[in-house]
Amino acid sequence: xxxxxxxxxxxxxxxxxxxxxxxxxxxxxxxxxxxxxxxxxxxxxxxxxxxxxxxxxxxxxxxxxxxxxxxxxxxxxxxxxxxxxxxxxxxxxxxxxxxxxxxxxxxxxxxxxxxxxxxxxxxxxxxxxxxxxxxxxxxxxxxxxxxxxxxxxxxxxxxxxxxxxxxxxxxxxxxxxxxxxxxxxxxxxxxxxxxxxxxxxxxxxxxxxxxxxxxxxxxxxxxxxxxxxxxxxxxxxxxxxxxxxxxxxxxxxxxxxxxxxxxxxxxxxxxxxxxxxxxxxxxxxxxxxxxxxxxxxxxxxxxxxxxxxxxxxxxxxxxxxxxx
Amino acid sequence: xxxxxxxxxxxxxxxxxxxxxxxxxxxxxxxxxxxxxxxxxxxxxxxxxxxxxxxxxxxxxxxxxxxxxxxxxxxxxxxxxxxxxxxxxxxxxxxxxxxxxxxxxxxxxxxxxxxxxxxxxxxxxxxxxxxxxxxxxxxxxxxxxxxxxxxxxxxxxxxxxxxxxxxxxxxxxxxxxxxxxxxxxxxxxxxxxxxxxxxxxxxxxxxxxxxxxxxxxxxxxxxxxxxxxxxxxxxxxxxxxxxxxxxxxxxxxxxxxxxxxxxxxxxxxxxxxxxxxxxxxxxxxxxxxxxxxxxxxxxxxxxxxxxxxxxxxxxxxxxxxxxxxxxxxxxxxxxxxxxxxxxxxxxxxxxxxxxxxxxxxxxxxxxxxxxxxxxxxxxxxxxxxxxxxxxxxxxxxxxxxxxxxxxxxxxxxxxxxxxxxxxxxxxxxxxxxxxxxxxxxxxxxxxxxxxxxxxxxxxxxxxxxxxxxxxxxxxxxxxxxxxxxxxxxxxxxxxxxxxxxxxxxxxxxxxxxxxxxxxxxxxxxxxxxxxxxxxxxxxxxxxxxxxxxxxxxxxxxxxxxxxxxxxxxxxxxxxxxxxxxxxxxxxxxxxxxxxxxxxxxxxxxxxxxxxxxxxxxxxxxxxxxxxxxxxxxxxxxxxxxxxxxxxxxxxxxxxxxxxxxxx
Numbered sequence: 001x002x003x004x005x006x007x008x009x010x011x012x013x014x015x016x017x018x019x020x021x022x023x024x025x026x027x028x029x030x031x032x033x034x035x036x037x038x039x040x041x042x043x044x045x046x047x048x049x050x051x052x053x054x055x056x057x058x059x060x061x062x063x064x065x066x067x068x069x070x071x072x073x074x075x076x077x078x079x080x081x082x083x084x085x086x087x088x089x090x091x092x093x094x095x096x097x098x099x100x101x102x103x104x105x106x107x108x109x110x111x112x113x114x115x116x117x118x119x120x121x122x123x124x125x126x127x128x129x130x131x132x133x134x135x136x137x138x139x140x141x142x143x144x145x146x147x148x149x150x151x152x153x154x155x156x157x158x159x160x161x162x163x164x165x166x167x168x169x170x171x172x173x174x175x176x177x178x179x180x181x182x183x184x185x186x187x188x189x190x191x192x193x194x195x196x197x198x199x200x201x202x203x204x205x206x207x208x209x210x211x212x213x214x215x216x217x218x219x220x221x222x223x224x225x226x227x228x229x230x231x232x233x234x235x236x237x238x239x240x241x242x243x244x245x246x247x248x249x250x251x252x253x254x255x256x257x258x259x260x261x262x263x264x265x266x267x268x269x270x271x272x273x274x275x276x277x278x279x280x281x282x283x284x285x286x287x288x289x290x291x292x293x294x295x296x297x298x299x300x301x302x303x304x305x306x307x308x309x310x311x312x313x314x315x316x317x318x319x320x321x322x323x324x
Numbered sequence: 325x326x327x328x329x330x331x332x333x334x335x336x337x338x339x340x341x342x343x344x345x346x347x348x349x350x351x352x353x354x355x356x357x358x359x360x361x362x363x364x365x366x367x368x369x370x371x372x373x374x375x376x377x378x379x380x381x382x383x384x385x386x387x388x389x390x391x392x393x394x395x396x397x398x399x400x401x402x403x404x405x406x407x408x409x410x411x412x413x414x415x416x417x418x419x420x421x422x423x424x425x426x427x428x429x430x431x432x433x434x435x436x437x438x439x440x441x442x443x444x445x446x447x448x449x450x451x452x453x454x455x456x457x458x459x460x461x462x463x464x465x466x467x468x469x470x471x472x473x474x475x476x477x478x479x480x481x482x483x484x485x486x487x488x489x490x491x492x493x494x495x496x497x498x499x500x501x502x503x504x505x506x507x508x509x510x511x512x513x514x515x516x517x518x519x520x521x522x523x524x525x526x527x528x529x530x531x532x533x534x535x536x537x538x539x540x541x542x543x544x545x546x547x548x549x550x551x552x553x554x555x556x557x558x559x560x561x562x563x564x565x566x567x568x569x570x571x572x573x574x575x576x577x578x579x580x581x582x583x584x585x586x587x588x589x590x591x592x593x594x595x596x597x598x599x600x601x602x603x604x605x606x607x608x609x610x611x612x613x614x615x616x617x618x619x620x621x622x623x624x625x626x627x628x629x630x631x632x633x634x635x636x637x638x639x640x641x642x643x644x645x646x647x648x649x650x651x652x653x654x655x656x657x658x659x660x661x662x663x664x665x666x667x668x669x670x671x672x673x674x675x676x677x678x679x680x681x682x683x684x685x686x687x688x689x690x691x692x693x694x695x696x697x698x699x700x701x702x703x704x705x706x707x708x709x710x711x712x713x714x715x716x717x718x719x720x721x722x723x724x725x726x727x728x729x730x731x732x733x734x735x736x737x738x739x740x741x742x743x744x745x746x747x748x749x750x751x752x753x754x755x756x757x758x759x760x761x762x763x764x765x766x767x768x769x770x771x772x773x774x775x776x777x778x779x780x781x782x783x784x785x786x787x788x789x790x791x792x793x794x795x796x797x798x799x800x801x802x803x804x805x806x807x808x809x810x811x812x813x814x815x816x817x818x819x820x821x822x823x824x825x826x827x828x829x830x831x832x833x834x835x836x837x838x839x840x841x842x843x844x845x846x847x848x849x850x851x852x853x854x855x856x857x858x859x860x861x862x863x864x865x866x867x868x869x870x871x872x873x874x875x876x877x878x879x880x881x882x883x884x885x886x887x888x889x890x891x892x893x894x895x896x897x898x899x900x901x902x903x904x905x906x907x908x909x910x911x912x913x914x915x916x917x918x919x920x921x922x923x924x925x926x927x928x929x930x931x932x933x934x935x936x937x938x939x940x941x942x943x944x945x946x947x948x949x950x951x952x953x954x955x956x957x958x959x960x961x962x963x964x965x966x967x968x969x970x971x972x973x974x975x976x977x978x979x980x981x982x983x984x985x986x987x
Contacts, residue, residue: 017899018930025902029849063694096838097851098876104897105886106814111896118900122851122881239461 005037005044013050015083015144017117024119027136027312032282039313042139046310050143053085054255057162059152060172065198068238069172069247070151071107074116076244077147083115085141088151089131092122099123103151117145132281135274135311138165164270164277167263168254170194170247173213175205191220191231193254200235200243210235230257272301275314282315283322290322328653331646332608333617335362335412335580336635341748343399346389350404352632358639361442362412362619363400364388365422367861367912370457371888372418372803375752379890381921382914383861384749388414392756393798394432397425407435411442412487412580412617417459419446420472420785421793421802427480428793443484443536443580446472449510450489452692452815453701454496456863456887460806461813462689468785468806470517475786477523477531485531486514487538487580494540495586496866497705500551501671505678506688506697507537508558512679513688515567525568532563533574536616541603542584548606550667552613553658555579557672558679580617581607588626590961592721594733596623601641608645611656618642626960627734628913628942695816702869709870713964722963746917756798763796771795776805814886833966834878840973841879844980848904852976855903855933857885857894859922862912867938871907874965875972880905891922898931904976906931910939915949923953934979936972938962 008026011019023045027038058070067088074084088103099122109116119141121131131137134150141148152162163169171192195213200206213233232250236243258266276297280288291297300321304314336353350361365388368380374392375384384390391397401409406429415422423444427437448465451458458465469486476485490498490507498506518531537555541548559577563569583603588596600620607615620638622630645651658664682691691697711717718724771792778788792802845851856872858865865887872884883901885894898906906926908919915937923935934955941949946957955975962968 017896021899021902025850028902031846031849034849092881093876096877096879097842097845098879099851099881100872100876101881101883101901102886104901105884108812108814111890111892118897120883120901124851 005041006048009041009044009048009050009143012045012140012144013048015051015114017114020085020117020140020144021119023140024137027140028121028131028133030124030132035312035316038136039310039316042136042310042312045139045143046308048143051083051146053142053145053148054168054251055138055142055148055150055166056251057150057152057166057169058172059162059169059192060196060198062153064172064174065238066151066153066172067103067106069196069198069236069244070103070149071109072236072238072241072244073247074107074109074149076248078113078115080248082146083144084117085145085148086116086118086151087134087137087141087148088118088120089134089153090120090122091153092124115145117141132278134161135165135270139310161277164273166270167258167266168193168251170196170251172196172198173209174199175202175209191217193231194247194250195231195233196247197233197235198238201237201240206235230254268302268305271305271309271311271314272298274311275301275305275318278311278315279318283319287319287322291318329611331652332615332642333360333410333580334358334639334642334646335360335617335619336639341385341389341745342752343389343391343396344402347400347402347404349632350400353635353639356636356639357643360410360412360617361404363414365413365415366390367457367863369422369799370415370418371861372421372459372799372806373861374798374800375749375756377800379861379888380749381860382749382917383912384752386913387862390752391422391425391799392752393759393796394425394428394793395755395759397429397793401429406430406433407439409442411440412445413443414445416445416448416451416455417457417465418799418803419444420468420789421799423472423476423483424786424789424793427790431790432794437480439482440480441482443487444472445489445538446486447489447510447514447538449506449513449688449692450492451863453506453698454492454864454866456815456865457861458813458815458863459803460810462692464806464810465813466513466517466689469514470521471785473514473518473531474521474523475784477527477534479786481530484534484536487536488514489538491538491540491582493701494542494584495864496701497703497708498701499704500547500554501674501678502700502704503540504551504554504558504671504675505682507539507555508562508675508679509682509688509691511535511537511559512562512566512683516687519567528567529569529571529574532567532569533571533576535578537577537579539579539581539607540584541581541606543587543599543603545602545606546664547667547671548603549610549613549658550664550671552579552607552615553610553664553668554671554675556613557668558675577613578616579607580619581615582619583607583621585621585625587719588621588623589719589722590626590959591726592728592731593624593627594731595721596621596626597637597641600638601645604641604645608651610658611654612659623733626940628940692815698816702873705866705870706873709963709965713966719963722961759796760798767795768792768797768801771797772801772805775802776809779805779809833970837878837966837969837973840970844973844976845879847980850902851879851881852905853883853901853903854880854905854907854972855883855885855894855898855901856907856909857889857897858887858909859889859891859894859918860910860912860914861888862910862914863887864911865909867911868907868909870965871909871938871968874969878966878969891918891925894922895925895929895931898926898933899929903931903933904979905972906933906935908935908937908939910937910941913940915939915941916945919949919954920952927953934975936975 008019012023026041058066060066077084090099090101092099101120104118104120124131138148150166169192197206197209210233217231234247234250236247288297301314304317366385367383369391373380375390413422430437430440446469448458473485476483488507488511490503493503493506519528556577560575563575569575583600622634622638624630624634685691685696715723775788775792854875856868858868872882875882919937936956937954938958941957941959949957958968
């Protein structure tokens with residue numbers, strides 16, 4: 001292994017900001033020639049024995065106050081003595097390829113806090129509300145901090161992608177947002193692990209929204225949808241900083257309920273899904289066909305992932321099968 | 325002799341360095357025939373920081389006078405009879421505090437506060453939208469605004485407690501109809517809140533009668549003249565229909581003006597005095613919609629802080645119009661004019677549609693919080709700048725008629741502006757320490773505790789603030805209580821949601837820039853990432869916003885930090901975000917201190933990204949910043965955003981070449 005990468009990984013594991021920033025720069029590199037180095041860095045990070053962060057996705061439609069909520073949650077976690085890495089993902093303009101990343105301005109963190117790191121990333125035109133590098137970016141932050149918060153925009157089908165890079169998904173809605181309910185009932189939306197009704201300062205509306213969500217989940221439960229009975233529905237006000245402690249508790253409770261095996265299985269699925277997406281991004285449907293179609297491609301990816309490889313390495317390995 | 329109307333109040337927006345120096349300036353201006361005082365406060369005072377706070381670095385005494393406590397207020401009004409003055413204070417987030425200091429000063433001089441006359445601007449909406457000197461979230465700001473109004477209507481009846489200020493909306497890009505609409509919805513939000521306090525109808529009538537506006541007058545002076553007439557009509561309608569004000573005198577639209585600084589140019593700056601005079605006509609020609617008070621900028625404001633002589637020139641322009649010409653001998657010049665009447669009607673209709681659009685969104689406060697208004701302004705401004713860049717909107721000396729004989733006025737350019745002595749800041753910090761040491765500490769702490777309790781209990785902010793002023797509390801301590809209770813607000817930037825103004829700039833040029841950016845992205849492995857922020861306390865974010873949007877449109881990934889970022893925040897952001905370029909925007913004159921400090925801190929943190937600076941930077945300062953490691957300096961004369969973008973791409977390419985060569 002490249003010695004400088006091992007050294008970099010060790011500095012990341014020690015939570016040194018400069019090293020974390022450099023590692024993030026590395027994994028964002030889109031040049032095909034960089035893939036092998038990225039894979040090596042990710043392996044080095046796994047070997048460096050850094051933190052094994054709880055990876056949390058905070059997702060929801062625009063305007064529900066996700067940034068403020070992430071900021072409030074990060075403060076609560078810091079107050080509990082846990083270090084926090086934040087990945088804030090914003091959409092890329094389809095026309096120019098550029099992006100405006102405005103979230104960190106609204107978070108207002110203490111710049112002197114070494115236990116808090118915020119990185120903004122653009123989707124880069126990839127579908128699903130995430131950047132192609134999301135899995136690797138999260139892996140870097142997860143090696144350096146106790147908790148990683150991934151903020152993405154979306155509701156309905158688009159936010160499901162965040163599921164493959166995190167352990168726990170919290171979906172944030174605001175009072176009076178009927179969309180979520182419709183999506184949920186129509187089965188369009190994956191069921192998140194935690195529901196958050198933010199802006200609960202609008203008390204009556206928030207109570208009704210929470211009650212509606214609970215009743216919708218009850219209906220789904222009645223219909224035999226398995227995950228529905230485990231979903232917590234919480235009310236928060238990021239503005240008044242209420243309900244944030246309960247949210248932190250609920251996120252922890254979800255990870256505890258997953259158990260070591262559940263967690264490992266979820267991360268394994270995430271790695272496979274992410275690797276397949278990376279592979280498809282580079283080689284397209286034709287590439288998948290050449291591996292024998294979706295089923296065989298997945299089987300191959302699972303076999304590679306079982307060797308403990310990160311998603312980028314799995315994708316590289318699948319690419320190698322094409323050459324073979 | 326013909327009977328002449330009494331002229332409007334002539335003011336010069338003044339104040340700088342220290343209370344003592346500003347006091348001398350006031351006395352000189354009054355001696356020159358000026359008839360009212362308009363006090364400019366420095367940014368720490370406006371945003372509730374004492375001179376010794378880290379965010380105040382480089383800002384103390386820069387754009388106005390620092391007032392940190394009652395002692396400064398004493399010095400500011402030394403030997404000026406408060407009971408005879410008409411004092412206008414451009415103060416917003418800390419308006420209750422500055423009024424409290426003014427009242428406390430009157431009380432200790434034995435002057436009855438009920439005899440005080442003047443104005444506190446006290447309008448936070450435009451702070452969120454453009455000027456940026458807010459502290460608290462909108463709901464709490466509105467509460468304090470309302471407290472001040474309710475207090476004065478009962479205790480200081482001759483005070484104008486609020487001056488709804490659409491001036492900065494035009495600076496932020498508002499069209500005439502938008503300026504009308506957003507000023508009116510602001511007034512509606514305030515009056516609705518005041519009425520909800522349970523005022524009687526006569527008290528509400530009194531508040532409406534005391535409410536005044538502060539508007540902008542741009543160079544399209546016929547439109548601006550019609551805008552003022554539309555204001556009069558719409559205000560009459562709102563106060564009658566919505567608030568049931570019966571007396572026409574109470575419904576009269578009273579307004580002051582600062583004519584537009586936005587259109588003033590750095591090129592051939594002597595032309596600005598002509599623009600200023602034309603703009604003044606739009607708010608004085610209509611007798612039926614004439615300004616009550618006018619203040620004019622100085623010809624050299626695009627270069628830096630004006631000197632007393634520069635301000636005198638603008639004051640003389642007003643005096644010539646009022647006293648030499650026959651304007652004030654006539655009735656309304658436009659009564660019955662078909663052309664003016666039609667334009668006024670069109671503006672009224674367009675503005676009213678926008679008023680209704682905002683009210684449908686829940687009113688001004690909601691439309692600020694959701695970013696709706698801000699986004700509309702950012703879009704209008706992008707359209708305006710695009711029109712100038714394409715040459716569709718002519719600006720003499722800037723994009724047309726650029727050849728010029730050497731100007732004797734700017735021959736000694738660095739002498740043509742006022743430079744505040746950097747020693748002022750140290751002196752104020754020391755004076756503050758001395759003030760704190762000399763006061764009765766227990767009384768000060770008790771007053772702060774009482775203020776905290778009163779605010780928690782929902783009581784009016786004014787009485788405990790006046791008590792705190794007497795007890796020697798400082799501006800930073802007073803605002804500190806508010807921050808502790810309600811937190812510091814960050815307003816929506818309007819940048820992320822703004823639609824691309826597709827026709828800004830030259831289309832071919834944009835495609836070329838995008839292709840170059842794509843090539844650069846290939847080479848770097850990542851898309852070039854550009855951090856844009858405004859360090860210091862200056863909140864005029866229009867320039868930074870336009871740069872951010874333009875950079876996004878040509879393909880940068882832009883991390884927009886917004887206003888009031890500390891050097892430490894900027895450095896942390898640059899480091900964590902892995903940016904390729906850092907852009908700083910500063911208009912308050914604090915660049916000399918702040919910029920070198922930030923460059924040094926970036927390098928110490930291992931960030932090698934080039935740093936560029938934009939703002940009102942005199943040439944000598946620009947040279948000095950370049951010598952201290954800044955890669956580029958852009959000033960208002962660099963109006964072509966495409967050209968700036970092309971320059972940035974070239975800069976990053978050169979930087980990448982150098983890095984490759986070094987590797």
